[in-house]
Amino acid sequence: FPINEEYVRQESLDVCAKELDDYIELTRQQRKYEWCRIKSLLDDERLPVEQKASLLVRKAFLDRKFQHNEEAILACDEALKIQANNYEVWNNKGVALKNLERYEQAVAAYEKALEIKPDYYYAWNNKGDALRNLERYEQAIVAYEKALEIKPDYHYAWRNKGIALFYLERYEQAIAAYEKALEIKPDYHYAWKNKGIALFCLERYEQAITTFEKALEIKPDYHYAWSCKGNTFLQLKLYQQAIAAYEKALEIKPDYHYAWSGKGNTFLQLKLYQQAIAAYEKALEIKPNREYFISNLGLIKYEMGKIDEAIKNWEAAIKINNQFVEPQLAIGVALYKKGEISAGLTMAETVLKLDKSWGNLQRLKKELWGDKLLADAEKLLENPQIKTLLSQTVEEAKSKEEKMDEDSNSNQL
Structure with missing residues (x-):
């Protein structure tokens, strides 16, 4: 803990010398240590006011990483009382608002950041994410393209642009965007997975499997890619491979409802109705109001001759x-x-x-x-x-x- 005023000043200068990006690679334990260090400085009345805003934005960043988004917003608001034109604070506030699904407010916060620093590509990318969550996909693409004008090798923005194009069903363009992300960062497993999903939608199933396998080479415990691989095997009627892929996903994440549903779909195709029902019921234990799972139970009941149960x-x-x-x-x-x-x-x-x-x-x-x-x-x-x-x-x-x-x-x- 701080001992004297000079210690407080030097300690706060040391913390403020770190860029926000420096915190990204820290482990949870290291982030906790940094959060406690910042909090103790903020609680000290001897902290120079000119350093307080910088510490608050770093605290807000770490609050977000711990999913304490309301606390992050409070820290940002306090920082803005000191430095109303701090673009990093506005951006952090926007991310916390986005995490709370308050997307319109998030967009407004990013726009404040961009008024102050128009070439702040992080805020352009984040604005795109909030617009995408509002299903304003064309506007999201414009925001991602602004980020890429400023930083053409920003792989996150290429992937995010691909996702927006995907939702517009412009699958070939989405694939091209994912490939740009992968040129920049070949081990970006999220982009490999997204590319695989776009290929799946184009019914290029063999290529999709190869792409999901690339994601899994990079991250073998990526349950989402295992489940996507299962979905693709199901379309190819390779039912045993599909079941094996879903089971890998469930080894990693036992409560992954989509993998349980995928198993149910596969058992349905194999006419193994009791096993299909058991799989859908597991999915419904996890997500009780998922209408698709309930509807698929109806498909099974109908094949079993239980028409009235299917209708229910x-x-x-x-x-x-x-x-x-x-x-x-x-x-x-x-x-x-x-x-x-x-x-x-x-x-x-x-x-x-x-x-x-x-x-x-x-x-x-x-x-x-x-x-x-x-x-x-x-x-x-x-x-x-x-x-x-x-x-x-x-x-x-x-x-x-x-x-x-x-x-x-x-x-x-």
Whole structure:
């Protein structure tokens, strides 16, 4: 603890000489030591006021690392009373607000940092992250590109730009961004994983597996990559490899609900229904209100001939999320199968008016619908009323495309 005023001054100067980046590589124990050191200085009345703001921003940074985001915001606010134009404080406050999912406020804090220091690429990147969380993906990309104008080798911004492009379903561009990140930092396992997911969405499954394996070479205990690898094996119908990959993910993180769900999906495809139910129930123990898991239990019950139980599962899923289309169509098929023709058609029509892609059996197969449910769905889709509806939606789509072509041609004149 500080002994005299000169000690306090020298100790605080020593702490302030460290850049915030220096704290990133510290272990948790080392961070705890630094936090205690800073806190003892801040509690000492002999601390020179001109050094207090610098110490507060370092405390805020460490508070964030310990997930004490409210405390970090308080430290930032105290620092801003001393130095209102400290861009590092505004940036740290923004990150703490983002961690608390207060994204609009985070954006405002980053913008304050950028008013003070327009070339502060950290704040541009962080602003992009907050905008991405607000699903304002185009604006997020602009922010990431500003960061990259200032620092072209900032691998975090390349990866984050890729994520925003991914959410816009611009998968090839996302891959190009991830590859830029990997040129700069070849051992960046997060970027390898993200690239694999984009390849998966493009149905380039063999390449996706190779990419997930690159992530796992770098970080063998990366449970997310193991689970993604399992998902890819499932699409390739390599079911035993899929199960093995999910089990690796669960060895590392036993409460990883997506890996339990992936196992359930695989057992469903293998028609091992009791094992599938057990896996989904494990997933639901961890995430009780995940509507997708509940809906998939309905898929199993239907294949087991338990139609009424399946309907109850699908109704439960809809109760959690009334925008969830799949169980609504499944109920329509089940009602149609039970002879409740009018109710089944009404339910199916409602869904297909929202999204005609659910009228495609290949889409239903991809969603893991089993043989019995697919066969009954085919019968419903062959109903003249449904066929008319689907043909109308196809014609409407063609009409819209022709109108867009006309508008495009007229704009060129």
